[in-house]
Amino acid sequence: QQQVKQSPQSLIVQKGGISIINCAYENTAFDYFPWYQQFPGKGPALLIAIRPDVSEKKEGRFTISFNKSAKQFSLHIMDSQPGDSATYFCAARGAGGTSYGKLTFGQGTILTVHP
Amino acid sequence: EPEVTQTPSHQVTQMGQEVILRCVPISNHLYFYWYRQILGQKVEFLVSFYNNEISEKSEIFDDQFSVERPDGSNFTLKIRSTKLEDSAMYFCASSVSGQETQYFGPGTRLLVL
Numbered sequence: 001q002q003q004v005k006q007s008p009q010s011l012i013v014q015k016g017g018i019s020i021i022n023c024a025y026e027n028t029a030f031d032y033f034p035w036y037q038q039f040p041g042k043g044p045a046l047l048i049a050i051r052p053d054v055s056e057k058k059e060g061r062f063t064i065s066f067n068k069s070a071k072q073f074s075l076h077i078m079d080s081q082p083g084d085s086a087t088y089f090c091a092a093r094g095a096g097g098t099s100y101g102k103l104t105f106g107q108g109t110i111l112t113v114h115p
Numbered sequence: 116e117p118e119v120t121q122t123p124s125h126q127v128t129q130m131g132q133e134v135i136l137r138c139v140p141i142s143n144h145l146y147f148y149w150y151r152q153i154l155g156q157k158v159e160f161l162v163s164f165y166n167n168e169i170s171e172k173s174e175i176f177d178d179q180f181s182v183e184r185p186d187g188s189n190f191t192l193k194i195r196s197t198k199l200e201d202s203a204m205y206f207c208a209s210s211v212s213g214q215e216t217q218y219f220g221p222g223t224r225l226l227v228l
Contacts (some may be wrong), residue, residue: 032214043119043206043219044158048209089158093214101146101213102171107156 004092006106013113021109023090023093026071030092034103035064035075038087047088080113087110087111117141119220125153128197136192136223138207147190148208148217149182151175158206165213175207197227203220 006023013019013102023033032051036044050057050064050073063076077084090106120139128134140147149161160171164182181193190209194201204224208217 034216036219041221043208043221045219046216049216072183081171091158101148101210101217102160102173103148103150103217104160107157 004090004104006109008109009107010110011112013080013111014032015080015082015113015115017024017080019080019084019111019113019115020074021088021090021111022072022074022092023106024070024090025073026093027092027104028071029094030104032071033064033066034091034093035062036089036091036105038089038108044089077111080111082113082115085111085113119209119218120209121205121219121220122224123181123223124221125224125226127228130199130227131196134197134224134225136194136205136207138190138192138209138220139188139208140190140207141218142161143211144211144218146170146213146217147182147184148210149192150206150208150219151203152206152222153203161192161205163213194197194225197225199227200226202227 006024034049035047037047038044048059048062052068061078066073088109091103119202122137147164150158152158160173162176163170179195183191204222207220210217
């Protein structure tokens with residue numbers, strides 16, 4: 001019940017295309033859903049995050065879509081660039097009182113954007 | 116921009132040896148975390164630490180592991196007797212509160228031979 005399932009494992013997109021990564025969760029106590037970007041040899045860095053009271057959040061070329069009833073959320077990268085090539089992790093965190101900040105991560109998606 | 120730092124960047128040790136991984140969290144942060152990532156796998160939570168005590172830990176964080184904040188700046192993870200399966204990248208993270216963004220350090224790659 002604590003798992004976050006992420007797909008696909010890897011994704012290849014042409015420059016300018018749309019990259020879509022999906023995540024699903026089961027624990028309804030999760031109330032914060034961040035996406036992290038990780039380049040080789042580096043730590044994960046927060047990209048964008050959403051709370052379940054909204055269905056969509058957009059920051060530049062990055063959009064999170066959130067479906068509370070389906071317990072799914074996805075990351076859309078518009079106009080994908082070669083510099084976006086990285087591993088992307090979705091994550092989830094429980095609400096205050098049930099969590100001291102523990103993040104549960106998905107398996108990760110290796111995104112490759114070809115020029 | 117403030118960042119989490121970790122030392123060493125790489126550590127090679129023999130099975131059964133003790134290792135201490137060090138982290139300097141962002142200065143005004145009050146919550147500290149350790150995660151690990153076995154090569155090619157997902158990032159896994161180990162432990163969270165607040166107010167000089169462990170607030171939550173995972174099943175991975177057994178008696179061989181301990182954390183400490185020995186002074187006002189460092190946060191350490193000790194593995195008392197390393198096993199081969201402890202080989203992983205260990206990330207430290209910190210946040211202002213348990214409900215705020217966690218910032219990750221660059222990691223320490225631990226290899227147990």
